[in-house]
Amino acid sequence: TNKPRIIILGAGYAGMMTSKRLTQQFAPEEAEIVLVNKHNYHYQTTWLHEVAAGTIDVNRSRIMIKDVVDTNRVTLIQDTVVNINKEEKTVELMNDQLSYDYLVVALGFEKATFGIPGMDKHAFSIQSVDSSRLIRDHIEYNFAKYKNMDNPSEDLLTIVVGGAGFTGTEFVGELAERIPVLCKKYDIPRNKVKIIDVEAMPNVLPGFDEELADYAQRSLTARGITFKLNTMIKEVKEDRVIVGEEEEEIPAGTIVWTGGVQANHIVGKSGFELTKGKVNVDPTLRAPGHEDVFILGDCAWVMNKDTGKPYPPTAQIAIQEADTCAHNLRVSIFGGTLEEFDFDDKGQVASLGGSDAMGRVFDGRKLYGMQAKVMKHVVDDRYLYLLGGPKLVLKKGKFRPF
Numbered sequence: 001t002n003k004p005r006i007i008i009l010g011a012g013y014a015g016m017m018t019s020k021r022l023t024q025q026f027a028p029e030e031a032e033i034v035l036v037n038k039h040n041y042h043y044q045t046t047w048l049h050e051v052a053a054g055t056i057d058v059n060r061s062r063i064m065i066k067d068v069v070d071t072n073r074v075t076l077i078q079d080t081v082v083n084i085n086k087e088e089k090t091v092e093l094m095n096d097q098l099s100y101d102y103l104v105v106a107l108g109f110e111k112a113t114f115g116i117p118g119m120d121k122h123a124f125s126i127q128s129v130d131s132s133r134l135i136r137d138h139i140e141y142n143f144a145k146y147k148n149m150d151n152p153s154e155d156l157l158t159i160v161v162g163g164a165g166f167t168g169t170e171f172v173g174e175l176a177e178r179i180p181v182l183c184k185k186y187d188i189p190r191n192k193v194k195i196i197d198v199e200a201m202p203n204v205l206p207g208f209d210e211e212l213a214d215y216a217q218r219s220l221t222a223r224g225i226t227f228k229l230n231t232m233i234k235e236v237k238e239d240r241v242i243v244g245e246e247e248e249e250i251p252a253g254t255i256v257w258t259g260g261v262q263a264n265h266i267v268g269k270s271g272f273e274l275t276k277g278k279v280n281v282d283p284t285l286r287a288p289g290h291e292d293v294f295i296l297g298d299c300a301w302v303m304n305k306d307t308g309k310p311y312p313p314t315a316q317i318a319i320q321e322a323d324t325c326a327h328n329l330r331v332s333i334f335g336g337t338l339e340e341f342d343f344d345d346k347g348q349v350a351s352l353g354g355s356d357a358m359g360r361v362f363d364g365r366k367l368y369g370m371q372a373k374v375m376k377h378v379v380d381d382r383y384l385y386l387l388g389g390p391k392l393v394l395k396k397g398k399f400r401p402f
């Protein structure tokens with residue numbers, strides 16, 4: 001057939017919502033839609049800190065793609081993208097090669113370790129289902145190991161987290177809930193377990209509302225988290241972290257890096273021009289010089305015209321970009337006016353473990369504790385609703401009745 005072929009790379013927030021929107025905006029005879037993803041499931045990246053701590057089951061965080069994407073309309077290809085040849089308009093996969101008329105790059109983020117020696121090799125990271133459940137299992141294995149040794153070192157029970165941005169803060173919040181459960185299971189006194197979050201800046205959640213960040217720090221400290229602020233991680237060894245000017249050593253059985261993210265390396269490798277590791281797209285979300293390539297989510301550098309700064313890498317933004325992208329794909333094929341991306345900020349809420357959370361909502365109001373937690377669940381369930389309707393909310397939602 002001579003239908004234009006649209007290929008979407010990555011089934012994260014941006015890729016899933018683009019697939020969904022395209023099936024709504026194009027009739028079957030108008031375009032061929034192909035979705036390529038490494039796994040046959042989509043996962044809730046925003047719940048991975050819970051998977052990593054072990055406070056939710058792995059399967060709760062993932063959704064089979066075929067259950068929410070209309071497979072009569074979208075061809076699913078489970079494979080790994082290796083390279084994009086934008087001049088030839090082809091995508092190289094581990095096991096195949098595909099040609100496209102239009103391409104949507106939504107391959108998400110990877111950890112950024114800023115060249116810190118040993119970080120890549122010795123620290124865990126919260127970036128996929130696979131990398132997150134490894135953390136849960138490693139912590140539990142260390143507890144079991146501790147109990148099974150004659151003279152165990154208490155360092156086995158120390159968990160060091162690098163960075164107290166949103167990911168680090170949310171993760172230690174889950175640990176505050178999970179560790180007492182593990183202590184009970186393995187008959188280990190809670191005071192033998194240390195959870196230390198090392199942050200380079202003078203406060204947690206740098207750049208975020210100070211009152212809210214303060215609340216988070218107090219709540220987490222009260223639940224047994226130690227924050228080591230104003231302290232840079234310099235190096236990581238197999239069983240220790242080296243921090244600060246004095247090169248203090250902190251022995252640890254588990255080291256988790258939550259110190260930053262960057263675009264998937266495939267975009268740089270494929271020769272797209274990068275600005276701070278991401279593709280500086282035009283306001284219609286197309287790669288510069290490539291009108292047939294849209295770049296979304298954590299791979300894109302999208303300027304906020306009001307502040308002159310780029311938007312942060314968030315799921316909320318990735319989801320909204322999908323709408324602009326789907327519209328602009330239709331216009332690219334059938335004509336009309338391209339739409340510029342305009343972010344509708346609905347606020348930002350972070351969970352702190354258990355029933356605690358904090359954040360600000362769209363009208364600037366600040367929420368704390370249970371009220372914020374309820375809002376966090378509303379945000380999560382709203383996304384599930386957009387993706388899979390009420391059925392998915394009932395199956396995976398945070399307020400499911402069973």
Ligand code: FAD
Pocket residue numbers: 009010011012013014015036037038039042043045046047048049079080081082106107108109126127167170264266296297298299313314315316317318349
């Ligand atoms: P991703 O969600 O990263 O998805 C990329 C997809 O591409 C994945 O499915 C992956 O399997 C696939 N993929 C990757 N490489 C390949 C390849 N080579 N070949 C094939 N497929 C590939 N943001 C918020 O707005 N609110 C929050 O509450 C929030 N909480 C967060 C909590 C945590 C613990 C983390 C880590 C992040 C959180 N974020 C949150 C940020 C948010 O998750 C990201 O901004 C968002 O996931 C980006 O979406 P994306 O679609 O660009 O990519």
Ligand code: NAD
Pocket residue numbers: 116162163164165166167168170198199200201205206231232233234258259260261312313314348349350351
């Ligand atoms: P981040 O870049 O926001 O935070 C990284 C933190 O690590 C910073 O505070 C930084 O000062 C610190 N750091 C960096 N290098 C260090 C070093 N050598 N030693 C000690 N500390 C160091 O990364 P993130 O927390 O993974 O967040 C990534 C994106 O995902 C952000 O846009 C964030 O808003 C989003 N996110 C949102 C939520 C939410 O809304 N609930 C949750 C998680 C992530």
